[in-house]
Amino acid sequence: MLRYAWIIAFIPALSFFLILFFGKRMPKGGSEIGIAALGASFVLSVVAAVQWIDKVESTEGGEGGHALGALGQAFHVAGEAGHTVVEPVLASVSWFTLGGVDIRAGTMIDGLSVMMLFVVSLVSLLVHIYSTSYMEGDRRYTYFFAALSLFSASMLTLVIAGSTLLLLVGWELVGLCSFMLIGHWWEEGANSDAALKAFFTTRTGDIGLIIGIVILFFGAGGTFDIPTINEMAVNGEMSQTVLTTASVALLIGIIGKSGQFPLHTWLPDAMAGPTPVSALIHAATMVVAGVFLGARLYPVFFEGFHIADGGLNAMAVIGGITVIIGAALAFVQNDIKKVLAYSTISQIGYMVMALGVGAWLAAVFHLFTHAFFKADLFLGSGSVSHAVHTFDMRKMGGLRKVMPHTFWTFIISSLALAGFFPLAGFWSKDEIINTAGKADYDFFLVVGLVGAFMTAAYMTRCVWLTFFGEYRGAEHPHESPKAILVPLWILAIGAVFAGFLNATAFDIHKFTEWVEPTSAFPEVIVPEFSVPLAVFSFMVAAAGVAVAGAYYVYGMGPRGLTERNASARAGYTFLENKYYLDHLYTDLVVGSIKGPIARGTYWFNQNVIDGVVNAAGTGTRRVGRFTYDVIDQKIVDGSVNEIAAATDETGGLLRYLQSGRVQRYALILFASVGVLSLALVFAN
Amino acid sequence: MVAQTVAFGIIATAMVGAAIGVVRSNSVVRAALYLIVVLAGAAAQFILLAAEFVGWVQVLIYIGAVAVLFLFGIMLTRAPMEGEPQDNDQRWPAFVVSVFVLGVLVALLVDAFGAQEIDLVAPTTTAEIGDSIFRNFVVPFEVVSMLLLGALVGAIALARRD
Amino acid sequence: MELNLFLMLAAFLFCTGIYGVLARRNGVLVLMSVELMLVAVNINLVAFAAFTGAIAGQVFALFVITIAAAEVGVGLALVLLVYRNLRSPDLDNLDSLKG
Secondary structure, three states, X not given: OHHHOHHHHHHHHHHHHHHHHHHHHOOOOOHHHHHHXXXXXXXXXXXXXXXXXXXXXXXXXXXXXXXXXXXXXXXXXXXXXXXXXXXXXXXXXXXXXXXXXXXXXXXXXXXXXXXXXXXXXXXXXXHHHHHHHHOXXXXXXXXXXXXXXXXXXXXXXXXXXXXXXXXXXXXXXHHHHHHHHXXXXXXXXXXXXXXXXXXXXXXXXXXHHHHHHHHHHHHOOXXXXXXXXXXXXXXXXXXXXXXXXXXXXXXXXXXXXXXXXXXXXXXXXXXXXXXXXXXXXXXXXXXXXXXXXXXXXXXXXXXXXXXXXXXXXXXXXXXXXHHHHHHHHHHOXXXXXXXXXXXXXXHHHHHHHHHHOOOHHHHHHHHHHHHHHHHHHHHHHHHHHHHXXXXXXXXXXXXXXXXXXXXXXXXXXXXXXXXXXXXXXXXXXXXXXXXXXXXXXXXXXXXXXXXXXXXXXXXXXXXXXXXXXXXXOOOOOOOOOHHHHHHHHHHHHHHHHHHHHHOHHHOOOHHHHHHOOOOOOOOOXXXXXXXXXXXXXXXXXXXXXXXXXXXXXXXXXXXXXXXXOHHHHHHHHHHHOHHXXXXXXXXXXXXXXXXXXXXXXXXXXXXXXXXXXXXXXXXXXXXXXXXXXXXXHHOOHHXXXXXXXXXXHHHHHHHHHOOOOHHHHHHHXXXXXXXXXXXXXXXX | OHHHHHHHHHXXXXXXXXXHHHHHOOOHHHHHHHHHXXXXXXXXXXXXXXXXXXXXXXXXXXXXXXXXXXXXXXXXXXXXXXXXXXXXXXXXXXXXXXXXXXXHHHHHHHHHHOOOEXXXXXXXXXXXXXXXXXXXXXXXXXXXXXXXXXXHHHHHHHXXXX | OXXXXXXXXXXXXXXXXXXXXXHEOEHHHHHHHHHHHHHHHHHHHHHHHHHHXXXXXXXXXXXXXXXXXXXXXXXXXXXXXXXXXXXXXXXXXXXXXXX
């Protein structure tokens, strides 16, 4: 299976076309094709994962060859891993030849891609099932499933890509699908605006990605091959300048795609899409593509940003800023999906920060666990809105009694997100914070803890407003159907247990063994589990819940601060306006380009071009007038009249030239071309 | 050789006549039919020049698709079938300019290529063309595909009623 | 066969096209004239491909045909838009470039 991983991506691609052409005629409008295809992809992904684990275990010399046995030994103490080398499985075909360079398209399967295959196909399958109920009766039901299939195919292509070029193809395709799905209800102007904003903002980042890929292509001596590039970066065969510029360019791609500061503004707007789309694309898979890219080409970043030296680098700083600003913005949102969107921004900030401080494994592990609980939270918010027909938390409240399943899954995932022991988020977040501390990135250790505190606090607010208190809406909420609840529970179970794959406290390092690359990979620090730090980060999260609980539930602390205190109000307004970044982009950047250039062009047209024409006309007329007044009276009548008539004709001719009719201009064009070519012939 | 020249002469005459028909006819539908004659003539000339594949593509795309598209355009814009002249007021300047350009071109061609001959070898096979496209012209090929996509989206966006 | 025969034919078609583009009122007719010019270019390309024996000319003729198809598509959409806004396909009515 590992050599034929392309089949996993090919099945949903096939399903896309099948749904497009036959979906409308199917009894269930095409959704069954999509579910069947993703089911097949998921099974194959599991097969691939088992085979990969088998390969790793057998290479390590233990009693390998028993993949299922390996799962059973999850609590077994892992030996000295990391010294044996497990090469990624490569397979490729010649794509095309260009200027003597053979461009190959191929797959690269290692722990990272196997993990991504598993996550993407699982979440996608669950979202498909969920959507059959959530999107029921939608006017573009079939189209929706076709786009979901296309998205799954592109995302799966992205994660198995063995060359940066194929990765780029997948990267752009997921962007396109994201655009299509955000704008699914394009009849409302706001939705299509949001889709365009998401598309253009991520495209801005993609320019960086393309530049980075081209730099690496030439830096690596003309190859797009990812293993080769990584190997050359590790062995110091590429110059430092190349690596640094490539890292910066690729980082811009990551910033755009993964909603990092300062290009994060598209992600909250992208919530205009249907909720299953938000869960799949804007929480679990597409937005983490940037993190995946960082993990995939990690040697490039590692060398390019001197991560081993423990100095400040752009990647960690961007991630750190995003952690804090995303969490701060999540406090002031009233739309439950926007809270989750800012939370996603903040959590991906954790991953990028982790990559920046050398915590490769922690970043990827957090990606893995985050996919479960954040997708679950989004699907849960969709289930809530299914019942109360709004996303506004001010119109919810008290839903825990009427929607017990949704409530419990939401609580579990919120706790996992907040980092409560022993749920998934605890293990991955702790690993990030721990590694940051061990790798001399103390500053980011603090950022991580502050972020954890804020995460716990805003999730408490969100859960409180949604599920507790009295119901404030006018609808009659009810529990959602099974097609919605089953995916919720599956993801909730994942949110509980996914973290145990690398529960370092119990000396379980399965995730490290299976996923961390052993070939062409820089030496990264893998710290020991630190009990005091873990306890402390857990306390921080608990404190976040307690403080937010005290404030929102029991009304303690300064109430009405924003009404009384001017600076507090200013802060709130500042947050509510999302740091004015949107204004900055539209007014300053777009405005400064649009306004002055348009005005300048207009001014040039009005004053210079028209001016020249008019001046030529009036000038010649004045000459005529002058000659008439001065010379005519004194010298000869007849000749002057001639001149006046001639100038009048000149003016008329100039008027004729500026008729505004394209064909007139074309006539002049062709006549001039004829005259000029004749002139050239005679000149030679 | 003579047969070919004769064939060329017949086809060329038809094309010249039809081309004048395209720009002189007052009926838009008739102009479109004249255009089809010119396009078919061009396809025949390609085959005469041993460019078989290009010839058939010309037939398929131009006569098959483009001409039909024109007929659609005529239908949708309810162009007049007969009657009023379709020329604008710069007919004579346009005539002068085009004859002038023709004169320049003919003079240049006679000067540059005199009486050089084309010696036709075996017809180019489709395989050779495919080989050339996918070996030497991959990037233009991809660019053209993007262009077609852009044109498709653009045409829909322009013509859609909303 | 003489190369110039083909080139002359192409030149004539091209100039007919120029006349059509300059002197026709109806947008559809202008587009047809543009097609005449493109066909002329194609004849040139293929004639030179046969003359030099290089296959590139034929490949480029294929590209030109493709682009011509795209051009007609967009062009007709534009004419349709003009017709819809002005109730007439005449290009004389379009003179807002005058400024």
